[in-house]
Amino acid sequence: MKVSALEIPITRTNQSRLPEVDFNNLPFGSVFSDHMFLADYYDGAWQDARVVPYGPLSLEPAAKVFHYGQEVFEGMKAYKDKEGQVWLFRPLENQRRLNKSASRLMIPELPEAIFMEGLKTLLRTDSDWIPTVAGSSLYIRPFLFASGNGFHASPSDRYTFVIATAPSGAYFAGEVHVRIEEKYSRAANGGVGYAKAGGNYAGQFYPTQLAKEAGFQQVIWTDDNTHEYIEEAGAMNIFVRIGDTLLTSPTSDRILDGITRKSILELAEAEGIPTEVRKISVSEIVEASKKGQLKEMFGAGTAAVVSPISGYGYRDERFDLPEVADSYATFFKKRITDIQYNRSEDPFGWRYPVS
């Protein structure tokens, strides 16, 4: 084992839950591995990095995380290849984005070494938890939250950083029909939409529930001002294929700068797929649908990688998407997962070995 500059003591569980896990029937993100990584911020510094058994956190009722949503998170995965080598996918992008999110919420940035060494130490400790069944991976959830106390709406003086993991199967099952949302919104101009801030997600639950009751699985978010431009697909970035052109909305302070989105854009460029990063209006999509030019829509994010959309609803109309033989969604999903699981070359240097 490589000795890291940062000393991370490991306290091992004496009651592994591994034998209870059915790796052939993994849910998404609800079976938790034996250990977790922790670090605390107090007296103005991040400290006490450690790996301990996964288990309850103890917090005062006045902890600011319960009141003011001062919390940010990341989502990433670890993949085990046929030789048993463990890989991450562009982990430094997650590390940087966590700090970007943290800054917006006045949470002190976490040093790269704590994030990366903590993550690697945890993965080594729980390497038996990384699934090898096809389509499965170890979902990794790093999160930062305000653990200091007080009923005054102001930043906390203490924070906690946790990495917990969950061996997971596929995120979505079945066909995905989406509703283009015209009433509710997920983000404001000048707000926190670009951050992986907890509050952004709770705000989506109710509109998503309404969409479900109307027969859809997800919501396509539009800008909160005109509801004319599509922005994200649930908790994923959105891609649209009109003719053979791949379109995606530009990132902004309302849209998360997704790592999957970024990777798809790079793959598309390498492949010579015509791409446009620009505002996409709902009327343009509907028009393309009516002309038979709307070939694909899909969400892109770490959990599902690529999530094809089978149809969408807008106002009182419903539109189906065609089945296309040369699906971009299928192509990108294969290219990305082949790189992630070390089944192909990695011309972009995205794979990161955990040794």
Next chain:
Amino acid sequence: MKVSALEIPITRTNQSRLPEVDFNNLPFGSVFSDHMFLADYYDGAWQDARVVPYGPLSLEPAAKVFHYGQEVFEGMKAYKDKEGQVWLFRPLENQRRLNKSASRLMIPELPEAIFMEGLKTLLRTDSDWIPTVAGSSLYIRPFLFASGNGFHASPSDRYTFVIATAPSGAYFAGEVHVRIEEKYSRAANGGVGYAKAGGNYAGQFYPTQLAKEAGFQQVIWTDDNTHEYIEEAGAMNIFVRIGDTLLTSPTSDRILDGITRKSILELAEAEGIPTEVRKISVSEIVEASKKGQLKEMFGAGTAAVVSPISGYGYRDERFDLPEVADSYATFFKKRITDIQYNRSEDPFGWRYPVS
């Protein structure tokens, strides 16, 4: 003691912290009373209502409150009059608003009986914690959060309701200068701004910090689309007095329907103060300033009751507000606190006895 329909078992602390409290030097919201009220939602119902010693909550790292900000809160106060009688101020408004906030975040509504009986039982248990020093009160923090586990961005299946209290002094100290914010926003159209949702508050910390670095104490939020209309003052509703007319912004899905705001509007009507509830543009305020017609601006909320604003900054200009002899802010603060502390009649029926 009145026997309530709801049975609320009380577990008392055997180590009261009351003797350590200096009631003459109370901070705001950071000294916590001996007990708290708890209830849990599981198997589809709110249950296990109980009063226990104030102390740590134990939650799994995967609890959704840490990840998705599925959490809402309320802020209220208990007041002790000269005879030792304890009063609340319009508590049913808080109870209803908590549920309004909860619904927006897909948190199951809490029955009125659990809220009210829980609150009263807690206040009776900790009645010695309710301060009598002038200007002090017992700050009450009811909050609801997702305690179920999972890394899937979807509503929780378990929730926890807590009421904790903190004997508190005045919320603000010193002059308040505000910056009219033109870049950052607190709420989206179709978002959760009208809810007391945790994430709304963490999103304010950074812009408020920037305002502080520029020499202001607070931010005046404007609409996220045009930044032309003022909406709230930090975590308070905003009032402006131009000439002798009292103005406040209409509530919307971006603005919290404040109980203090509502009470001020009713008092103004009873007093014959001309009032307009309508959108207030920044240019109108600046113009009124320049003409000497802007007499007052103040924030209104439970914590500070009324918080007079001494000056404001807009773009590169700074404006001072005059000292007025017949201040509305002073008038409303006195009228409201006189009712709260039972120093005057209560023509509106706002006072609620805790017996």
